[in-house]
Amino acid sequence: MKNVKKMVDRALALYLIVGVLNFIFCTALMFFLYNVCGVSEHVAPVVNYGMGSLIWYLGCKFIVFPGHATTFQLIVRFAVEVVICYVISYYVLAEPLARWALQQEDIYEFFT
Secondary structure (H helix, E strand, O other): OHHHHHHHHHHHHHHHHHHHHHHHHHHHHHHHHHHOOOOOOOHHHHHHHHHHHHHHHHHHHHHHOOOOOOOHHHHHHHHHHHHHHHHHHHHHHHHHHHHHHHHOHHHHHHHO
16 A cells, blocks of 8 residues: 555645646747747747647656557547637637626736
């Protein structure tokens, strides 16, 4: 039982480290592309999401859970999940959630 707890603690710590570093890098990349390079507001998030997904996959594959076998089927499944999550987050949920958030007085005042 100690080995399982030690492995979970280590995996969780690595998972969080990879996730935070991935977020920082990809968010910086997106803002750099948009604000410095003049990339459109639609392309910069796609690059952010794509790069973040690639880094996330590689980080989990080689750092968090090394030694697990990878198959073509797993890669295709991961890619499909990334596309589905991107579409849902940017084209289904983003506008209604932003509209709701801006209707909240505290949030509106913070951003104006």
